[in-house]
Amino acid sequence: MIRKILKYLLFTLLTIIVVAAAFFTYANIAVNQRFEKSYQIELKPLTISHDSVSLALGEHLSVIKGCTDCHASDLGGKVMVDDPAMGRLVTPNLTKGKGGLPADYSTEDWIKAIRHGLSRENTPLKLMPSQEFNLLTEKDLAALIAYCQSLAPIDRELPKLEIRPVGVLLTHFDKIPMVPAELIDHHREVVADIxxxxxxxxxxxxxxxxxxxxxxxxxxxxxxxxxxxxxxxxxxxxxxxxxxxxxxxxxxxxxxxxxxxxxxxxxxxxxxxxxxxxxxxxxxxxxxxxx
Ligand code: HEC
Ligand code: HEC
Missing domain, CATH: 1.10.760.10 (Cytochrome c-like domain)
Known part of the structure; x- marks a missing residue:
């Protein structure tokens, strides 16, 4: 009798493990498809002016919009979280120093990242909250980019961002805003200035x-x-x-x-x-x- 119960328990346990593993594999594939999706967007030209008024406004925006919270107070990037289950969440170094943005990172690339939550390859940036930045006025976006482009280079090489199993599941069930590009209407009209x-x-x-x-x-x-x-x-x-x-x-x-x-x-x-x-x-x- 006991042997029968044990056998039954073992069988149930194995079934649960197999089903969980199959589900995880499925979720992982689905999440990776979302990470690799290519977005086709049309960028409107934006005039960037590096005068002192724009730079001061850009610096103010970099604080009140939280850029300095996530990308470190000097915008040189940091490891925000490193958790064995959740993942290693890293913000890039936004300066042109070692480990920072490539030398040819263009104004278009800045617009894609901030307004659309997309990398220069048109794939979604993870966790970068562009759904909140999408409606920035043309004036504010231009000032923010001008300020970021004028940052003194900081040499800081950071490890790669990595999403681990719990992070994959939370992303799959939309429990964390991992793919902000999905939350954005990429064709919405924006206001020039308020x-x-x-x-x-x-x-x-x-x-x-x-x-x-x-x-x-x-x-x-x-x-x-x-x-x-x-x-x-x-x-x-x-x-x-x-x-x-x-x-x-x-x-x-x-x-x-x-x-x-x-x-x-x-x-x-x-x-x-x-x-x-x-x-x-x-x-x-x-x-x-x-x-
Ligand atoms: C990162 C998430 C986050 C952001 C961004 C944020 N809040 Fe909050 N806010 C919270 C949380 C969580 C609480 C509740 C904190 C608690 O109960 O201890 C809170 C509480 C508050 C409270 C206190 C309310 C009360 O009844 O005591 C005010 C006021 C407030 N937020 C205003 C704002 C305003 C205005 C903004 C935008 C400029 C903002 N918050 C942005 C997370 C946030
Ligand atoms: C909640 C945290 C958070 C906030 C706030 C935030 N970012 Fe990010 N940002 C990230 C993360 C995480 C990434 C990396 C995404 C990735 O690698 O997929 C990123 C990526 C970027 C990139 C892309 C760099 C590249 O390699 O292509 C730029 C540019 C950027 N952020 C600028 C900004 C600016 C400007 C602000 C403020 C308006 C800002 N970020 C606010 C988390 C944040």
Whole structure:
């Protein structure tokens, strides 16, 4: 009897292993097809000017759009995560130093990467959140590229990005935004410029940088990675609806909320929102309250 049960258990276990292995092989092939897909896009010409006003705007954008968070504060790239199950997530060195971008990395290549989430070979960049950068105005994109092109070379050679089994499965089930190029309407028209003043329109424009975590309706939801806190509702129906403009600005500059909570920069990146100007935070405030 016992032998029979053992035999049965062993058989069940083997079946589970075989089915799991077959499923993983399938998921791996499907994910690799998504990584290798070639996108055909048409790029509109963009005039890049390296004057001091553009460079200053570009530097500001590189902070408030999170480039310096992921690509390191000097934009020389870094290993963000190295986990045996998940993978090694590496951001490239964006300078022209050793280990950096190739000498012939062109303005078109910059547009492809930032606006479309594509490599120069037209395949998707992994995790590079271009769905948030896709709607950058022509003026902001040009300033950002001008600034990146003028970076002093940094010699930093980094290991290759590698997606390991858990990363493959999370990608397959769309639990992490691994392939932002899939989330972008590559033919969408973009605005040339949005005046830098306190306005609802400017607030709406700036809020695209919050939508990756707070969702497109900005009403929040479950945490992005297992174990991370719930993402707050930041529309008028959440706490922000009760805050004054001053309290909102303090929360985004210090991480301290009127309810006495201290926001953890690892989940809510207030070190990044700290760099927003008064005009930008005031615009965000009126836009979020209006929702
Ligand atoms: C959430 C982290 C994250 C943020 C924020 C981010 N990037 Fe990236 N970026 C990546 C990763 C990861 C890659 C590498 C993707 C790959 O190798 O497939 C990448 C790739 C790139 C590339 C492509 C380089 C190449 O080899 O072709 C450029 C250019 C780039 N990023 C510029 C920027 C700029 C400019 C910003 C800010 C507007 C920015 N990134 C913000 C994660 C990020
Ligand atoms: C990387 C993900 C991420 C990004 C990007 C992000 N947030 Fe958050 N935010 C969070 C998380 C997670 C929380 C909840 C933190 C907690 O409860 O400890 C939060 C909390 C907040 C809170 C506090 C809400 C409350 O009820 O206490 C405000 C306000 C806020 N975010 C505003 C913004 C704004 C404005 C932007 C865009 C400029 C933004 N966030 C971008 C993840 C993010």
């Amino acid at each position: 005046p830098n003043e306190v306005s609802l329109e400017n607030g709406q424009y700036l809020a695209t940088s919050c939508s990756g975590c707070h969702r497109t309706d900005l009403k929040g939801g479950d945490g992005h990675i297992p174990g991370s806190p719930k993402v707050a509702d930041i529309t008028g129906s959440g706490n922000v609806g009760k805050w004054t403009e001053g309290q909102f600005i303090t929360a985004l500059r210090t991480g301290g909320t009127p309810e006495g909570k201290h926001l953890d920069n690892n989940f809510m990146p207030w070190q990044m929102t700290k760099a927003y100007t008064d005009t930008e935070l005031k615009s965000l405030y009126i836009y979020l309250k209006s929702l």
